[in-house]
Amino acid sequence: MRVAVGSDHAGFDLKERLKRFLDALPVAYDDLGCPSSDPVDYPDIAAAVACKVADGTVDRGILICGTGIGMAIAANKIGGIRAAPACSAEAVALARRHNDLNVLALGARIMPDDDAFAFVRVFLDTPFDGGRHQRRVDKISALESHHA
Numbered sequence: 001m002r003v004a005v006g007s008d009h010a011g012f013d014l015k016e017r018l019k020r021f022l023d024a025l026p027v028a029y030d031d032l033g034c035p036s037s038d039p040v041d042y043p044d045i046a047a048a049v050a051c052k053v054a055d056g057t058v059d060r061g062i063l064i065c066g067t068g069i070g071m072a073i074a075a076n077k078i079g080g081i082r083a084a085p086a087c088s089a090e091a092v093a094l095a096r097r098h099n100d101l102n103v104l105a106l107g108a109r110i111m112p113d114d115d116a117f118a119f120v121r122v123f124l125d126t127p128f129d130g131g132r133h134q135r136r137v138d139k140i141s142a143l144e145s146h147h148a
Contacts, residue, residue: 014108046070082101100133
């Protein structure tokens, strides 16, 4: 599995620690920014990661900002992306199993590293259940094309 990771300035330090966590798994990743804690606009990073997921260059994406909310909102503007901020390991597992979540958003200001890494592990290890859930994911995709 290959993932794209990205953060804004608020998430930069957590992103750097996350890269070490991914190296230990080991999971291949592309770091799409930001390169420091200097201010950047999170929609730019969210778009870069989401586009790599949408075009199939990577399997999944991980975005980090202060809360995870802004990154998820921005990433969801890219067709084919199903992004959500992490709030619990159970929610992440259900989002993977039922919604085929393909971009996970983490909040560097609202969660300790241990939680963030646990959420990432669940995100990477949990498969999509398919079946009746595929029909619902297909309906989400249809909404994107209908309102494009």
